[in-house]
Amino acid sequence: MCRNKIQNIRISNVGRKAGKKPVIERIPFQCIVPPHMLKEIAKRGDPKQRELALKHLMISERIRGRREAFGEFYVATSSGAKCLNVFDAKNGQELPGVQVQDPANSTDEAVKEAFGGADATYDMYHDVFERTSIDDKGMCINSTVHYEEKYDNAFWDGRQMVYGDGDGKLFNRFTISIDVIGHELTHGVTEHEAGLAYSDQSGALNESMSDVFGSLVKQRALNQTAAGADWLIGEGLLTSNVNGKALRSMKEPGTAYDDPVLGKDPQPAHMRDYQKLSLSEDNGGVHINSGIPNRAFCITAMEIGGYSWEKAGKIWYITLRDRLRSRSNFQDAANKTYQVAGVMYGSGSKEQLAVKKGWSTVGITVKTK
Numbered sequence: 306m307c308r309n310k311i312q313n314i315r316i317s318n319v320g321r322k323a324g325k326k327p328v329i330e331r332i333p334f335q336c337i338v339p340p341h342m343l344k345e346i347a348k349r350g351d352p353k354q355r356e357l358a359l360k361h362l363m364i365s366e367r368i369r370g371r372r373e374a375f376g377e378f379y380v381a382t383s384s385g386a387k388c389l390n391v392f393d394a395k396n397g398q399e400l401p402g403v404q405v406q407d408p409a410n411s412t413d414e415a416v417k418e419a420f421g422g423a424d425a426t427y428d429m430y431h432d433v434f435e436r437t438s439i440d441d442k443g444m445c446i447n448s449t450v451h452y453e454e455k456y457d458n459a460f461w462d463g464r465q466m467v468y469g470d471g472d473g474k475l476f477n478r479f480t481i482s483i484d485v486i487g488h489e490l491t492h493g494v495t496e497h498e499a500g501l502a503y504s505d506q507s508g509a510l511n512e513s514m515s516d517v518f519g520s521l522v523k524q525r526a527l528n529q530t531a532a533g534a535d536w537l538i539g540e541g542l543l544t545s546n547v548n549g550k551a552l553r554s555m556k557e558p559g560t561a562y563d564d565p566v567l568g569k570d571p572q573p574a575h576m577r578d579y580q581k582l583s584l585s586e587d588n589g590g591v592h593i594n595s596g597i598p599n600r601a602f603c604i605t606a607m608e609i610g611g612y613s614w615e616k617a618g619k620i621w622y623i624t625l626r627d628r629l630r631s632r633s634n635f636q637d638a639a640n641k642t643y644q645v646a647g648v649m650y651g652s653g654s655k656e657q658l659a660v661k662k663g664w665s666t667v668g669i670t671v672k673t674k
């Protein structure tokens with residue numbers, strides 16, 4: 306299965322801001338199920354679950370090799386019109402697979418959900434943040450469903466979305482949670498903007514940005530206010546056999562699950578519990594410490610009130626697009642969101658104070674000058 310190992314690949318100029326030179330950057334292979342959960346399954350699962358975990362790990366290694374062989378980051382551009390495609394791998398490993406005609410009206414649930422999730426994500430970025438697709442140049446969003454057999458993951462491979470059906474014992478099909486779709490596609494947005502390096506605090510910010518905008522896709526699709534949202538990531542993904550409600554909780558990090566096979570949700574909710582991990586452990590805890598900025602966003606949105614995507618979401622989006630750099634850390638994110646809120650809504654405004662409170666609640670004091 307995916308371990309989110311960092312790899313080197315070349316990125317072309319396509320889809321990046323004008324004037325930037327082609328560069329070699331470190332781009333991860335980003336999966337929704339984090340390595341600490343997978344390690345627990347490998348340790349505590351039944352023999353079948355452990356065998357499946359090993360098999361999927363080998364598949365992931367092959368995908369990494371394939372990506373490195375491409376050499377260039379491939380971006381399919383379109384004429385600027387909304388372009389969403391769904392493919393069916395028919396339980397094999399060939400990508401993208403067979404294209405599905407009229408996916409919006411498919412009788413296959415996974416096809417319909419993959420299309421609907423990509424559509425809702427495209428619409429949020431387009432209608433709220435005035436962004437045209439992942440690269441802001443109208444690239445086609447391609448999704449493949451029914452990847453492999455009983456595959457317990459979903460990932461963005463730098464070119465497209467891929468969804469497994471889940472083993473049915475621990476995980477349901479991976480298209481079931483719309484926020485998971487928004488999460489993975491946001492990895493593409495981050496690659497094209499701040500390019501947050503996928504390790505330590507910048508990596509945890511990268512993960513957090515995906516959770517923030519993934520959750521906003523869900524809240525907007527369900528017409529939920531900040532107060533009415535569940536702030537869970539991957540709600541519905543875990544089967545009823547698992548003692549847990551989701552993969553993560555943005556509102557209460559560390560409380561999403563506590564299960565004999567999956568272990569306990571390890572996310573900290575405050576800087577005092579920040580986990581300093583080596584790069585071999587979840588790239589320095591990118592899926593773990595992301596709980597801290599996740600909670601800062603949630604509190605900011607709740608303080609502002611109303612629909613989270615309208616103000617808090619815009620502050621975070623502008624910060625991601627224009628202010629963060631590849632090695633930005635939590636303190637940078639706090640300072641920059643505070644500055645952006647000041648520019649957008651005024652110095653000392655309710656919105657700016659909400660940002661300050663969001664970060665201070667998780668133990669980060671914004672530098673106001």
Ligand SMILES: [Zn+2]
Nearest residue numbers: 335336512515
């Ligand atoms: Zn992710």
